Amino acid sequence: MIQKARPALLPPQDVGDTVETLMVYPVVKAFLCGSVSGTCSALLFQPLDLLKTRLQTLQPVDQGSRRDGMLAVLLKVVRTESLWGLWKGMSPSIVRCVPGVGIYFSTLYSSKQYFLRGHPPTALESVLLGVGSRSVAGVCVLPITVVKTRFESGRYSYGSILAALRSIYRSEGRRGLFSGLTATLLRDAPFSGIYLMFYSQTKRTVLRGFPCSVSDPSDSAFTPAVHFGCGIFAGILASLVTQPADVIKTHMQLSPMRYQWTGQAAAAIFKDYGLGGFFQGWVPRTLRRTLMAAMAWTIYEEMMAKMGLKS
Template structure:
């Protein structure tokens, strides 16, 4: 294997591991909010107060709040790993096509980003494509997670849930709601990357760094200077993630509400168009916005946390590789 191929493989591994770690962390920490969102969206008559009452009535509160945490962590963890790895590969390729002779080195930039810089259109398409790909691969876990969280099914284990879905609906049952999920996630992810990068750019300009912290400076100045630079970048990235998550959640919530109904009651809600019409016809337009506050808060924090942890891990990993390369000279 050539040095170039080995370096590319190492960087892809960095992105996969960083995405996995950030996804698992955000999924486990925010599982109670995701659980409540599923309960609220499962039917038009199920309010937040009713969902909270159901959970409080459980024999053990903590396990009840984190019901579905395992499939959620698996789905979000591996979903984030696949998404971030795919997104980085797509953005790197797009950057080379846009600038065939040079590829921007984000670590030397005055912004907080550790990722390639692209146009808004390229970011939109890259985010949408990467999310659609990751969503397709992780769809079976998504279906298991949603049904495990719901009160409409009395599953006691993931294996039992998988056997029941296959027996009732066949392999197709594991991909219930993918159309609505893709229509929800692709625009969400694309817009998120656009808003996230633009927000980082503007916040970096509003709050300039007193001294630019580059990879070389990190190795020369030691841990103290590096932590100051990373702290500023983390703050900008987290704030940008929250803002982007709130905006994109509002836009995509109707697709999320329909997707949840299809996954929970595929016989009643057959596809996105029929499901949306039925929800609006029986419950009014408000049904499309069920769980908005919960989803908005959960997505804003989880996306911000995942992207911040991901970028910090990538920044540290690449800085470590750079130091080892210089020391070997």
């Protein structure tokens, strides 16, 4: 009796390599989609980030003056540093965003695939995914974030990003490169967790309410507008909650020798500026973070859909 030949089985190591390749390839796509989306939004909204930093670092003597508003600061920058002065800090912003947003989205994508196994995240799962992904990205790019903040403040005159990193390392050591780490995590991790929770839940609710004539809401021409609108809503809420941590982070990165830990910086800000000091620059920051996150997620989701991947 002739037996049919059985198909040859791959050695265990080959099976592992194949699975690993299949997992890594989508993660690389997610990284590229995230990097492109982060770069586009960073280029557009850098002026808002610069205005936020300038407003947060106004001297206490200027507080209460009608000249410390966002429009006044914008006009002052244009008058003293030209229109292109609004894009000061653009190079470190791009250097930070390209890998930073890419790391965030690729970590988020791989975490979803590993932990959720394809089912939609609950509100708590969205918070945990956002917190974990942003923490990883935030730690990886923090030295560039420190350089970016100092470029935007106008208080430091570094020749280049590399020169800034060398100067900070020589004068302040590794601690200087990671100044404001705790405050940054207290800002970014909750922001991403809250943002992802509201974004995911709102998007699901809105898409579920599409007319019955739309067989697949995810393929609708209105989907980008839905993504952007949900991103705006989620961004406003997340920005307001995390604004105090952003102010503390800015002060610690600009004056690392004065502030040795987060509580010390918070106490000094309260003493010099009062409770309102923790919300300095909230308007440009809310505009920037909200629009930037909404645009980044819209571009990311559209690119992932074009590549045949579910975000």
